[in-house]
Amino acid sequence: MMEILDILANPNFWSASIRIATPLIFGVLGALLCERAGVLNLGIEGIFVAGAMAGWMAVWLGLGLWGGIAVAALTGAGFGLIHAILTVPLGLSQHVSGLGVTLLATSLSYFTYRTALPDVSTPPRIVPFRALDIPLLSDIPFLGPALFQQTALSWLALAAVALVWWVLARTPLGLAIRAVGDNPDAVDAQGLSVYGLRIGAVMAGSALMAIGGSFLTMAAFDAFFFGMVNGRGWICIALVIFASWRPWKALAGALLFGAFDAFQVRLQTEYGNAVPGQIFLMAPYILSIIALVVAARRADYPRALLTPWFKGQR
Numbered sequence: 635m636m637e638i639l640d641i642l643a644n645p646n647f648w649s650a651s652i653r654i655a656t657p658l659i660f661g662v663l664g665a666l667l668c669e670r671a672g673v674l675n676l677g678i679e680g681i682f683v684a685g686a687m688a689g690w691m692a693v694w695l696g697l698g699l700w701g702g703i704a705v706a707a708l709t710g711a712g713f714g715l716i717h718a719i720l721t722v723p724l725g726l727s728q729h730v731s732g733l734g735v736t737l738l739a740t741s742l743s744y745f746t747y748r749t750a751l752p753d754v755s756t757p758p759r760i761v762p763f764r765a766l767d768i769p770l771l772s773d774i775p776f777l778g779p780a781l782f783q784q785t786a787l788s789w790l791a792l793a794a795v796a797l798v799w800w801v802l803a804r805t806p807l808g809l810a811i812r813a814v815g816d817n818p819d820a821v822d823a824q825g826l827s828v829y830g831l832r833i834g835a836v837m838a839g840s841a842l843m844a845i846g847g848s849f850l851t852m853a854a855f856d857a858f859f860f861g862m863v864n865g866r867g868w869i870c871i872a873l874v875i876f877a878s879w880r881p882w883k884a885l886a887g888a889l890l891f892g893a894f895d896a897f898q899v900r901l902q903t904e905y906g907n908a909v910p911g912q913i914f915l916m917a918p919y920i921l922s923i924i925a926l927v928v929a930a931r932r933a934d935y936p937r938a939l940l941t942p943w944f945k946g947q948r
Contacts, residue, residue: 641900645780648893652781652788653854655892657682659791660846661870662877662884663798664710664839670802670879671835672815672938676732677717678843679867680739681710685844687743690851690858691750693760703787703848710844711837713739718836722829725942736867744860757857763787785853787845792885794842799881811835815936818943828943843867869919876926878933890925 641647661678668675675681689706693699713735720731751758763785771782802808810831814821818828846866851858869891877883 641897645776645778647896647900648780649783650896650899651889651892652784653892654895655888656785656788656791656853657846657849657866658870658873658888658891659795659885660842660849661867662873662888663794663881664842664846665870665874666877666879666881666884667798667811667839667842668714668836669874669939670815670936671811671832672818672936672941672943673718673721673832673836674728674732674940675714675717675735675836675839675843676729676871677713677735677739677840678732678870679863679865680736680743681713681840681843682847682850682863682867683743684709684713684739685847686851686862687747687847687858688844689848690760691746693852694758699761699763699852702852703845706844706848707841710840710842710847713844714837714840715833717840718833721942722832722836725944728940747858757859759856760852762851762856763853787849787853790845791849795881795885802881812936815938818938822945828945843870846870872923872926875933875935879936887925 661682664681665675665678685706688709689702692705693702697705716738717731717735720726720734721728765783765785766789768782772778774782800808802812810821810826814826814828814831814835821831822828847863850862855862873884873887873891876887
């Protein structure tokens, strides 16, 4: 029991929780934007992979770190456009299209990597984002090392939460996005483009997902390797339901999962010889499932989610 309390009292544990949560924050915000507009995007896992590879490759080829983030975002938006065209004006199955995008994005990323680096056995390294040491704030006991020694991408993720909340809750554009996910006929009656709003939301959401993937290669690690996304996209889909499609609850869910994951790593260090390691690896996912089941019973989902809409049909 004392070991557990020591872990929770260690600021490095909370710092690690934020780092682990950062790609999830981007991913869950992206999925939230898509679903608020009425489109489920199961392409998120592949878009994570594509963003991780594209951002890293751009930096490795000589572009700056922020240039790599821009390339990752554009890559994600491109795959989002594919998914949006298939599901919005064409009205195809959102499940099938999303899984197809995941397979396409993942396979294309691995193919591009192998084509560009056919004879490389060890992934080339780049200089990643470094943790910012904010004067004065980083010296605050406990809070300093826990919160104010993060990379710029972690701060960008927190800013993105506030921005998405403000757009959805305080702007006419956000009202239109929420309306098109609940009642697209009403949006069309106001003279707004249902197709345009949904396609734009899916592209913006997919760009955020890809930035989450780029965090893995440009901040958490300094290289791209196969399997590095490791199901984070699917976790984001679950976290959207946990958050009831609200940005601030999405942030809380991502931080909660990050804390679970950081906690299991430290427990594995303490008790790894006495308990099989797979038990610790399962723990964050089991706890997430329990939290999801509890939250899903009160979830207020977008009414037109998964429902195709065609102009002129009622």
